[in-house]
Amino acid sequence: MARNWFTPLLLLVVTGCSASTTGQAHPAGGELPDAADGRDYAACADGNCEVLVTKPVDLPAGGRGDVDTLSITRIGPAGVDYELKGAHGGGSGNLTTGCVSTFYEGGGGSACYSGAVPRPEAQTGVLAVRLTGASGAGAVVQLVSGPPGPPPESLVPHIPGFGG
Template identity: 40%
Template sequence: MTPSTVDRLLITGGLLAAMVAAGCGTVSGTAVPAPTTTTTTTTPPAPTAADGTDYAACADGTCEVAVSGPVDIALGGSAGPGTFSVRTMHADGIDFEVSLAQSGGRGTLKGHCTLSFHPGGGGSSCSNKPGPPPTPKAGVLAVQMVGVTAGTAVLRLVSG
């Protein structure tokens, strides 16, 4: 008995369907979805402060703290007793006031800047990216903005 043409087509179609279902082949003319491209954007991680919000860590004159609102931070170290006060938070920095025995000042600290306060004056330097912690110098208070993310600023305070 010879299979008819219809029977052969049904058998061939069934075999092709079984092969496709088993992952053994493809059927010609079947639409294959185009590959999709996914674009991901990486945001740099928010800076973290070594001392968190433990402002008492600044009593020895050196600390790295996170601030997210007005705060008075008591300072020690060779720059003498004093206070570093955050007055206002901004999206990209802080307004501050510094009061030391022989120096002080007020202003705005933004970006990756470092301010220094010493008897008879002060200074500042800024860069495009975070720099290493300031080198402690006798009688000098250095304040460095590590970064600002989501309303929290990370500050390094270093007194020699």
């Protein structure tokens, strides 16, 4: 009997980005942009919100992108540190202004931009997170997700010998 050693996990290798973010980060003590949902963290339960965080907080993500909870653990002048908890595992990392992190069953990734950071597009099975501003006093965190389901085929890892 062959042993199936491959079990899907939310394995996360996401770190801060070092792209130029001119005009994206707000210096310590600077004003943050308005957050559409203010401090209503429950608004994130469907995987779609924009909230102001000023201290460590747990944001519900409703299982979108295989993430049940996105915990903001530290807020700094250029970004936040976070931990993820989901049905198939978890992970941790940091997110800086100028970058977008995406999470989905079996993986995740990050993209960084120089200049304006586009609002992520909603995709089935994917949770995207970006900062619209950060300072030493707080950060505005935006979550964007599509409906639950498997992520797009282009995101599914294919391992030779395991149906790929």
